[in-house]
């Protein structure tokens with residue numbers, strides 16, 4: 001439809017029809033509507049009448065194309081103006097073909113792969129009738145106790161922004177083609193804002209960040225998604241500066257609309273409008289509706305505060321009709337952008353029954369395997385225990401050796417039975433593999449223990465698969481202790497006593513305390529939740545088909561009490577450094593080091609890389625000039641491999657305390673054994689800017705240090721002065 005037609009449509013709508021467009025419900029409400037019996041259950045709880053369902057604007061969480069077609073068809077028969085429903089769902093790391101969790105995708109440092117993941121997710125979601133995905137989540141995360149770190153791409157604003165762009169492009173396409181290309185879905189960036197900073201890592205808890213910190217670290221990834229054209233933004237459950245995000249006018253209007261320039265649809269998170277009452281900032285649903293519509297939340301998910309109260313609020317002149325119209329227009333514009341007025345089924349009805357669906361195609365599984373392999377992070381590899389060799393007798397044991405619980409917490413439509421477990425993958429890759437798994441993740445039986453011992457005893461090398469269950473991370477899965485269960489640690493310690501090499505593969509949705517695990521392991525691999533192709537992807541790495549190239553997107557702490565620990569922390573007045581170990585009045589722990597066990601950006605390969613011959617274009621630059629850093633990276637080992645070359649900057653003196661260093665550029669390169677490549681990084685003025693005392697985004701005159709290398713522990717290679 002043309003814009004004028006949308007505007008005409010809006011004029012045709014009654015106030016009741018308009019308000020109903022601003023509510024989103026699950027499909028069960030719509031199936032309820034088809035029977036004309038008594039209204040009970042959820043509908044009654046929300047105070048809904050069967051009449052309301054004729055006008056409700058959108059549905060979340062449908063499962064199949066058939067369901068979508070049925071609901072849409074019935075709906076269009078009753079909706080007076082023929083405005084189609086829009087269907088939304090959480091397609092977070094794949095629809096049916098499940099890819100590694102987003103945190104694992106973060107470990108690839110590879111936007112092409114992330115974009116491919118999003119493209120395939122969009123195709124599979126579209127085939128099931130989904131029009132909008134509630135993804136990407138771009139919340140910056142520093143506290144692994146929070147279960148939702150698995151949905152994020154980690155602790156760094158630059159890396160998060162890089163992936164935010166890739167996901168949005170992959171879902172929506174890059175050329176505004178949603179109305180005609182039904183392989184694409186609209187994306188919804190979430191959770192605005194700073195949800196990742198929940199205090200003490202406890203789910204749905206308070207967030208209290210300074211405005212500077214919000215702008216400096218939490219907002220850039222949203223900004224990147226908005227610049228990539230994301231059509232929806234979801235509000236967060238948490239407070240920001242004491243005011244719940246969903247009713248926070250400053251956050252939604254001044255920050256999101258004005259500063260970040262967002263012009264699309266704002267949707268509340270599930271029930272978040274109603275939760276303003278629980279937060280204690282609204283007395284009842286009328287106040288909750290008032291605050292949310294004032295803040296600029298267009299669409300209310302799964303509570304009926306708008307439906308019950310907006311009409312009265314307009315009649316009483318508390319809410320202006322223009323505000324309602326703006327929200328309705330946002331909904332209609334989204335439907336129009338998706339081509340729903342022209343085809344409310346987005347191609348589903350016109351597909352020939354014989355057309356083969358692409359969902360779970362070989363190609364999709366192949367990509368899932370590639371991403372799984374590239375997300376694996378090799379944390380330790382003593383005596384080159386890895387890769388495994390064909391002639392070795394290999395025992396695969398542990399709770400996750402034969403477990404198909406490898407998909408991760410947001411895998412909704414994914415089927416565990418369609419996944420490959422680790423033993424499966426290794427047996428396909430190598431000739432001499434035997435395995436014993438645990439039936440239950442956390443508890444080993446006496447028989448399993450005995451059988452594991454026997455095969456481990458007979459083997460040349462033991463692969464032990466440990467980890468969390470996928471239910472231990474994700475939404476509403478906070479942990480106070482991020483250590484593996486004691487049974488698993490004991491099991492590993494016992495295997496280590498056999499005196500043969502032990503390769504530990506850890507599955508998990510968060511950085512874990514791996515101090516003891518690392519101590520008892522000859523080699524240590526972080527596999528995350530790799531998805532449908534878990535076993536094959538990990539086996540590609542363990543067998544040496546693929547050299548590991550994952551780098552941590554989030555620091556792994558020495559122990560839970562060290563969190564939040566992140567690489568780009570601010571400078572303190574009494575920093576700990578080599579040489580002041582003996583001094584007391586220093587910012588440090590008495591019992592553990594300040595540094596994490598494994599740093600942001602860290603990950604080993606089967607080969608080694610040397611950095612040499614750093615050249616910089618200038619030692620002094622003016623505001624107008626660009627600065628170039630060049631480094632030669634050489635594969636000095638015997639195998640081919642990929643390296644992520646990372647450049648960090650430090651602003652030596654600034655108007656506010658600044659991080660010890662910050663990621664500013666990186667490039668992932670592939671090198672054959674012995675091969676060298678020159679990597680060039682161009683820095684611009686924007687890379688030197690930060691939010692100053694008065695919150696202006698500007699650069700300081702003065703000195704900057706440059707660090708280059710394969711992790712956030714990169715060495716200082718040069719400095720320059722902005723004059």
Ligand code: BGC
Nearest residue numbers: 060090134190191269270475
């Ligand atoms: C989550 C969102 C999700 C929504 C819809 C909420 O509980 O916080 O991330 O998109 O549910 O399922």
Ligand code: BGC
Nearest residue numbers: 573574575583584585586587
């Ligand atoms: C402490 C202060 C104390 C001062 C003088 C500092 O190190 O932080 O609390 O008053 O020394 O002793």
